[in-house]
Amino acid sequence: MNIVVFIKQVPDVPNIRIDEQRMTIIREGVESIINPLDCVALQAALELREREGGRITVLSMGPPQSEEALREALAAGADKAILLTDSAFAGADTLATSHVLARAVSKLRPFPDLLLCGMQTIDSDTGHVGPQIAEELDLPQVCGVNEIHVDGDLLVLKRLSEGFLDTIRAPLPALLTVSKELCPVSDLSLGAVEAAFTQKDIIRWAAHDLGLHPDEVGLAGSATHVRKLRQPAARTGGRIVTGSPQSIVDALIRKLESMSILDEED
Amino acid sequence: MSKSFGDVWIFGDYRDYFQNRITLQLIAKGKDLAEMLNTGTTVVLLGEQVHQYAMEYVAHGANTVMVAEHPKLKEYEVETYTTLLSQWVKSYRPEIFIAGATSFGREFFPRLAKRLRTGLSADCVDLEVDPKSLLLVQTTPAFGGELLAEVVTPDRRPQMATVHPGVFRELPHNSEAVGRIIYPDVDVFPEPRVKVIRSRPPIKGKVSLEDASVVIAGGMGLRSKEQFELLYELAELLEGEVGATRPAILSGWADEERLLGQTGKSVKAKLVISIGTSGALQFTTGIQGAETVIAINRDPDAPVFRIVDLGLVADAAAVLPILIETLRRRL
Ligand SMILES: Cc1cc2nc3c(=O)[nH]c(=O)nc-3n(C[C@H](O)[C@H](O)[C@H](O)COP(=O)(O)OP(=O)(O)OC[C@H]3O[C@@H](n4cnc5c(N)ncnc54)[C@H](O)[C@@H]3O)c2cc1C
Ligand SMILES: Nc1ncnc2c1ncn2[C@@H]1O[C@H](COP(=O)(O)O)[C@@H](O)[C@H]1O
Secondary structure, eight states: OOEEEEOOEEEOGGGOEEETTTTEEEOTTOOEEEOHHHHHHHHHHHHHHHHHOOOEEEEEESOGGGHHHHHHHHHHTOSEEEEEOOGGGTTOOHHHHHHHHHHHHHTOSSOOSEEEEESOOSSSOOOOHHHHHHHHTTOOEEEEEEEEEEETTEEEEEEEETTEEEEEEEESSEEEEEOTTSOOOOOOOOTTHHHHHHHOOEEEEOGGGGTOOGGGSTTTTOSOEEEEEEOOOOOTTOEEEESOHHHHHHHHHHHHHHTTSSOOOO | OOOOOOOEEEEOOOTTTTTOOHHHHHHHHHHHHHHHHTOOEEEEEEESSOHHHHHHHHHTTOSEEEEEEOGGGSSOOHHHHHHHHHHHHHHHOOSEEEEEOSHHHHHHHHHHHHHTTOOEEEEESEEEEOTTTOOEEEEEEEGGGTEEEEEEOOSSSSEEEEEOTTSSOOOOOOTTOOOEEEOOOOOOOOOOSSEEEEEEOOOOOSOOTTTOSEEEEEOGGGOSHHHHHHHHHHHHHTTOEEEEOHHHHHTTSSOGGGBBSTTSBOOOOSEEEEESOOOOHHHHTTTTTSSEEEEEESOTTOGGGGGOSEEEESOHHHHHHHHHHHHHHHO
16 A cells, blocks of 8 residues: 655744744744654554555655655655755645645656545644645545544545544545544654665655646745734733632632622622 | 625534534624625525525524535535535635634535635634725634734635634524525535445533533642642532643543643633633633633733633632632532
C-alpha cells in the first residue's frame, strides 16, 4: 500500500509571541515543528506499512527550511520526501495550497492508495487542505478519522461527528484526515536522524516542475486575502472583586441570582 | 451605484435540532448581512422529510427556504451534498454562503468551495459587511486564537465561511412570519463512494460537559485532589458538571473525559466558574463559548481575568467551603 502523508512545518504555537506594533508573529526564537496532527498521520502510516507493506512518501509545501520537517519524517521512517518550494507559492490560501499539493500527487507513479492529512494545523487552523486535495483529485474523503482498518481495497474507518461514533466504509484510493485519537505519537524516533541526513535525499519541485503557472499558485492563486490581523478584544464589562472570603462569596451569590441560577432570597 | 446582489445563503444543518441551534444563529446574522446588501436570506435544506425544519427556519427569520427532498439525501454525505449545492450555487448565484462549523460543515464546505473555485474561511467568530466595499469581512482565529485575521474574498463568489457555533444569537420564534418555501428540481445522484454503515449516538455517560448548562472548571490552584473534589459538591448544588485543566488531569485529580480546552472539550454553558486556573489560551478556548464566565484566582494579574464577566480575587481554599455551605443552606 503506497501512502502519501502531507506534512506542514508550523511554529510551535503555544510559545509564539506577538509583535503588538505590527500585529505579526515573532518567529525568531520560536521552534518550528511538524504540525502535531501530521505526526499522528505519519505514525499511522508507519503502522499501516508495517502491516500492509508499501512505501511512504511525505510531501510538504513551504519555504526551504521546511526541509527540516521532511528530514525528521525521513528519520522517523518515511521512504521518500518531496519539498514543494518556490517563491511563487508564498502567501497561498487553502485553495492555492491544495492546488499545488494535488498537482504534486498527480505526478507520483504509481498513484498512491492512501493519502493522509492532519485534521487541521495549529497555525492556520482551517482543516480545509485535506478535503480540497481530495476534491481536486476526485477522491473520496473522510475527515477526523480515529480508527483505520484495511480490508483488501476497502477501508473501514471510525470517527466522531458531533458526538456520534460513525463507522464508515470507503474505497481505496481515498484521502483521510486524522484526529489525535488515531494513535499516540511516541515521539517520532529521531535515532536515525543522521542517517537520514546522509542517506536519503529530498526531492524539490518548483512551480514549473509541476506545470503550474505563477498565477494559479501563492497569493496570486488565492481567493481570500487577509486584510488585517488583530488581537482578540478582551471580554468587556468584566468586574474584578477583591475582599474577604465572605464578601467574595456574597458577590458570587448575587451574580448567580442575577442570572436566575439561584432564586433570590428575601 | 445600483449593483444588485444575490441572496445570503445558509446551510440548513438540522442534526440534533434542539441542541444544535447554529442554523438559527446564522439566519439571524444572515439577515443583518442581507440588509446591508439589500437582498434576502435563503436557507438551503437537504434531506428526507425535512419540511418541519423549513417551517422553523421561516419562523426564525428566513425569507426563503430552498428544499431538496430525496431518500438519498437522508444522510449527510459530503460528495452528494457538494454536487447538489454546487449546481444550485451556479444557477442561483448567492453573494454569500455560510455554514456552521459543525463536524459536517467543516468537512463538506471546503470541498464545495474548492469545486466552486472560491474562498472559504474557517470557524469564524464574526462576520460583517464592510459598508464601503460591501465585501464580507470574515473574522477567523489564527495561531490557536492568539490572533484574529480579517479575511475577505475580493473577486470570487460566493463569499464562503463556516461559523463557530454560539457566537451569534438566534431570533425568537415567530409563528406569524412569512417566507417562501421552494422545491427546485434535483438531479439523480450517483451512489456515494463513502458510506456511513453505522452511527452510534453519543453515549450520554455521566459526564456530558458539552451539554451542561453550568460547568465548574478546576485547575492547579486547587492544590490537591481533596480540594478538587469539593468541586463535585459545588457542581451538584448548582446542577452542573465538573471540568478540569490539563495539569489537573495529569495530577490524577480527574479523568481525561473532563478535560477542557484545545485538546479537550468546549462548553456552551450558561455559566462557567473557573477556579484556580491561570487562564492559558489552550484552556480558555474550551470555556469561551459560555455565556458567562466567573473566575476565582488569588493572583489579580492572572490572565484568566481577561476573559471573565466577574473576577474574584481570592484563595480558593478559603472561598470554597463558605460557598458550599452558603448554597447548601439556601437549597
Ligand atoms: C499543545 C498544548 C495543548 C494544550 N491543551 C490544553 C488543554 O486542552 N486544556 C488545558 O487545560 N491545558 C492545555 N494545555 C496546557 C495549558 O497551556 C496550561 O498549562 C494549563 O491550562 C494550565 O493549567 P492550570 O491553570 O490548572 O495551572 P497553572 O497554570 O499552574 O495555574 C494555576 C493558577 O491557580 C492560581 N492559584 C494558585 N493557588 C491558588 C489558590 N489557593 N486559590 C486560587 N487560585 C490559586 C495561580 O495563581 C494560577 O493562576 C496545553 C498546552 C499545550 C502546549
Ligand atoms: N503547506 C502544506 N504542506 C503540506 N501539507 C499541508 C500544508 N498545509 C496543510 N497541509 C495538510 O493539510 C492539513 C490541514 O491543514 P489546514 O487546512 O491548513 O488546517 C495539515 O494537517 C497537513 O496534513
